[in-house]
Amino acid sequence: MEQFICNSCGNKYDSTPTLWKCECGGVLNIVKDTPKIDVAAWDKYPNSLWRYVETMPFAKNSKIWESVTMGEGQSPLIVLDPLEPNTYVKVDYMMPTLSFKDRGAAVLMTKAKEMGVSKVIADSSGNAGTAIAAYAARCNIACDIYLSDETSPKKIAQVKAHGATIKAIHGTREDVAAAAQKAVDEEKVFYASHVYNPYFYEGTKTYAYEIYEQLKEVPDALIIPVGNGTLVLGAYYGFKELVENKLIEKMPKIIAIQAANCAPLVRAFEYGLEQAEPVTNKGTLAEGIAIAAPARSSQILEAVRETNGSFIGIEEDEIERARKMLADKGFYVEITTAANYAGYLKYKKAADEKFIIPLCGAGIKSN
Numbered sequence: 001m002e003q004f005i006c007n008s009c010g011n012k013y014d015s016t017p018t019l020w021k022c023e024c025g026g027v028l029n030i031v032k033d034t035p036k037i038d039v040a041a042w043d044k045y046p047n048s049l050w051r052y053v054e055t056m057p058f059a060k061n062s063k064i065w066e067s068v069t070m071g072e073g074q075s076p077l078i079v080l081d082p083l084e085p086n087t088y089v090k091v092d093y094m095m096p097t098l099s100f101k102d103r104g105a106a107v108l109m110t111k112a113k114e115m116g117v118s119k120v121i122a123d124s125s126g127n128a129g130t131a132i133a134a135y136a137a138r139c140n141i142a143c144d145i146y147l148s149d150e151t152s153p154k155k156i157a158q159v160k161a162h163g164a165t166i167k168a169i170h171g172t173r174e175d176v177a178a179a180a181q182k183a184v185d186e187e188k189v190f191y192a193s194h195v196y197n198p199y200f201y202e203g204t205k206t207y208a209y210e211i212y213e214q215l216k217e218v219p220d221a222l223i224i225p226v227g228n229g230t231l232v233l234g235a236y237y238g239f240k241e242l243v244e245n246k247l248i249e250k251m252p253k254i255i256a257i258q259a260a261n262c263a264p265l266v267r268a269f270e271y272g273l274e275q276a277e278p279v280t281n282k283g284t285l286a287e288g289i290a291i292a293a294p295a296r297s298s299q300i301l302e303a304v305r306e307t308n309g310s311f312i313g314i315e316e317d318e319i320e321r322a323r324k325m326l327a328d329k330g331f332y333v334e335i336t337t338a339a340n341y342a343g344y345l346k347y348k349k350a351a352d353e354k355f356i357i358p359l360c361g362a363g364i365k366s367n
């Protein structure tokens, strides 16, 4: 049994299936030492993110993931355009539910299974809910997914297909989260939240491990979309573990991308704040990153600053243009993901800098 520590006040708790935040309201992290990375052990495992299971907080030699995995992870790393050989896309939509959220969901739901959980609740802008619903089905765990009633119909259909109960909420993304959290506390069930539950980041950190294996060097920068920060924080933790194991010498810069119409982190970065103040979502095509009040904002800001990175806000027309440009190169991405490429285009990169852009969601998920 692990312990959790509050990111705000440092209070420690034994991790239990129903604990999801500190009494002070702060978010929780897992108390753990840097895992020892044994690169030679990776080839013992199938070609999936479970190659790195020995760095995750599971019981030693646990095989529980074998009945859960659907082959998630090890997504292709491809040069986007031969004319720009230092720019890669990591095709994270090539996952079981067609988004990178499968990284976190596979690990989080395996943990829920290890804890003997019978029901989970999650809230989502769509993709995390889909991923949690799929892995809950795989684990035979009942699942309620809270979504905005304006979520892309295709994502809602995907969640439903896995047998999850949809709770459609009329209101903001924050209203959706509040409804889910109320239900979690009333029903006393496991909150399979990609935001609050720290086991999710044990899955998204594999993004960094894979880049390390595939590129065989540290890229100069990672373009990463940010709403609640599951990929930013996962990539940051993953590279940090590689540095602390002396497998690499430096962290890549994290260039975090938000839609300008909902950009609390861009604003906090510009003003030098330690945490983001909530904004009003003015409406954006990039529904997956439209988070007006990210709960882990101080961790996200700290991570990006520590890598010498920055934040960029993207306008709606830039998102639309970028989606078309990616499709012209063969990659059909969901509209949120186009913001990542727009961020890359906006950043003034030197020709010899190696950049990686994640393609987080598949085109058929959104209109």
Ligand SMILES: Cc1ncc(COP(=O)(O)O)c(C=O)c1O
Binding pocket: 099, 125, 126, 127, 128, 225, 226, 227, 228, 229, 230, 231, 232, 288, 289, 291, 334, 336, 337, 360, 361
């Ligand atoms: C396609 C896509 N990209 C990026 C994100 C942003 O992830 P996060 O909110 O964890 O920062 C999401 C989240 O739902 C997403 O669906």
Ligand SMILES: [Zn+2]
Binding pocket: 006, 007, 008, 009, 010, 011, 022, 023, 024, 025, 026
């Ligand atoms: Zn606290």
